Amino acid sequence: MEIVKQLSYIPLFEGLEQRHLEHLAAIVAKRKYRRGETIFSEGAEANGFYIITSGKVKIFKTAPDGKEQILHIFGMGEPFGEVPVFTGRSYPANAEALSDASTFFFPRNAFIGLIKQDPSLALNMLSVLSMRLKRFAALIEDLSLKEVPGRLAAYLLYLSQQNRNARDLTLDISKTQLAAILGTIPETLSRILSRMTYEGIIESDERHHIRIKDRKALELLADGNKIVR
Amino acid sequence: MEIVKQLSYIPLFEGLEQRHLEHLAAIVAKRKYRRGETIFSEGAEANGFYIITSGKVKIFKTAPDGKEQILHIFGMGEPFGEVPVFTGRSYPANAEALSDASTFFFPRNAFIGLIKQDPSLALNMLSVLSMRLKRFAALIEDLSLKEVPGRLAAYLLYLSQQNRNARDLTLDISKTQLAAILGTIPETLSRILSRMTYEGIIESDERHHIRIKDRKALELLADGNKIVR
Incomplete structure (x- = not known):
């Protein structure tokens, strides 16, 4: 399927204008992971965020005694790593593929470049998230x-x-x-x-x-x- | 209470950096409404968004037969009118004070000016909304x-x-x-x-x-x- 079309089905981008989807399609990379493979580690520089296109990903922290604490399990259409990318912090936890998984990867610098060049992308994403929040709150x-x-x-x-x-x-x-x-x-x-x-x-x-x-x-x-x- | 401090308690701005709160404080206007007063009307240009600091506001549409359909009732800390402001459309419904109400008003042009000047404000707000969405989803x-x-x-x-x-x-x-x-x-x-x-x-x-x-x-x-x- 055409990438622009696939992007239009992702809740984070739902309702974005065509040109915004095209800009996003121009910077996205497809990344695949085998079950058990590490996607990123806690403390690493957040150089991009991910949206799952198939499979499951677990987000977890490891306690000092080695015990694993699962924070989230994300599936198709869900973003992860976007919060530290937006705020410029490092990844606050580890991400690992729970099954074979495919993702869209949005590199931080390219994404921020898009927003600097066209702030209406950020405004549109704010409106998408704001509408979803209202639906969720209801x-x-x-x-x-x-x-x-x-x-x-x-x-x-x-x-x-x-x-x-x-x-x-x-x-x-x-x-x-x-x-x-x-x-x-x-x-x-x-x-x-x-x-x-x-x-x-x-x-x-x-x-x-x-x-x-x-x-x-x-x-x-x-x-x-x-x-x- | 100092405006910056008040802004920091609003969920939409929760966790924003001090300088972002100061920029927002510089463009905000306080607007008060009497019970029953119209705040904006459907179809009017969305020239700004509101956050309620006291009282209640109802968002409604009027059917062709004059019947009122209430879409939302918002209370303290909740934003309204932000979706059309972010997307540049007109207000999609009417807003009226259900009780005497105080609001913070953020003019669209000044808000967009802030984001153009410092895109990290938009990125921070995206991270705030994204985190709230994850909490709500959980x-x-x-x-x-x-x-x-x-x-x-x-x-x-x-x-x-x-x-x-x-x-x-x-x-x-x-x-x-x-x-x-x-x-x-x-x-x-x-x-x-x-x-x-x-x-x-x-x-x-x-x-x-x-x-x-x-x-x-x-x-x-x-x-x-x-x-x-």
């Missing part, structure tokens, strides 16, 4: 709305019990950390807090204070019941 | 792994029934569409297919063919049971 919200309110209710009741059943609670962690603990993202956590405030279950300011207004409703939520009013 | 995978395999199994059994209980199935939709129907993303769907292949339940190539190898296991999965082997 999906996380859909998936979260089933269980996260219950987990949040359980957490708030726990916090209250730790403080002699206090009604007025102060979160001692950031909303980003709390979102991670509850298995969601800060944006969704904020919406759930607003919703529970709207429903009169709690009162929440945009900071760290939460007041329990309806403990019974909170207990029902924590038990996995949906509150309908 | 979270979607965590959230999906509970229910999506069961839904996929139900879908495959349905497809088989439609074809006189055939073992060899051909998906008549793209994996992106199938992922959307099942409530996940293509990357996660691919991983679930690989996992089910590894477990001997199906055989799946990287295209549209799926062979049912263990119908009983598929039925158990569809009934909400986890297969442990």
Whole structure:
């Protein structure tokens, strides 16, 4: 298949203009790896990024005791190594082919040259990533709305019990950390807090204070019941 | 609070270098809106993008019959209008303050000027978005792994029934569409297919063919049971 066409199917480049795809096609190199082959090593200069066209690649770190910690396993269409390439840092982990794998390789210098010559490529990629993030955030919200309110209710009741059943609670962690603990993202956590405030279950300011207004409703939520009013 | 510091807390700019934050602070304008006030209208030239610093904003379209279709409701820290600004198109929908709201406004020309002058700002923002996408994708995978395999199994059994209980199935939709129907993303769907292949339940190539190898296991999965082997 023509390279420009193949590039147009890659999520990172989805919706780019034809001329941008042609510029990218002009700098890309195909690289193949045998199962078990090292693609790059932690600490090496990030001289380019990869997009998998077939097979699987594992990204891992090795602990001082030699134990391997797998960070990601990536498959077809997924990029890896792009974050250090974009920021100019070294590769933060090792990459190894988990199966025979083919990749597109984009050399850093050529890629940065493209962006200097035509910043609209970077702007288009920003718009692609921004749109994907919004889609992903909406999906996380859909998936979260089933269980996260219950987990949040359980957490708030726990916090209250730790403080002699206090009604007025102060979160001692950031909303980003709390979102991670509850298995969601800060944006969704904020919406759930607003919703529970709207429903009169709690009162929440945009900071760290939460007041329990309806403990019974909170207990029902924590038990996995949906509150309908 | 100092603007540079406020900018550093915004997810879109998380992890940007100090000088990039200072450049952004030099072009940002604070804009406040009263509840119900129009921020921009569909079809207007996208002359800048917004990040909410307090309150809520709704993004909506108006149907020919005057009915309002809400596309998003955004809250603190979330950007809107950035996609058309990045791509140079007009605003694709209307934005209106749902409550009194404060925003940071980044004028398009000044923002593009910054990127032309220092492409590393765009590269840093690409790395920020790319990292967030990977975190979001991992979270979607965590959230999906509970229910999506069961839904996929139900879908495959349905497809088989439609074809006189055939073992060899051909998906008549793209994996992106199938992922959307099942409530996940293509990357996660691919991983679930690989996992089910590894477990001997199906055989799946990287295209549209799926062979049912263990119908009983598929039925158990569809009934909400986890297969442990």
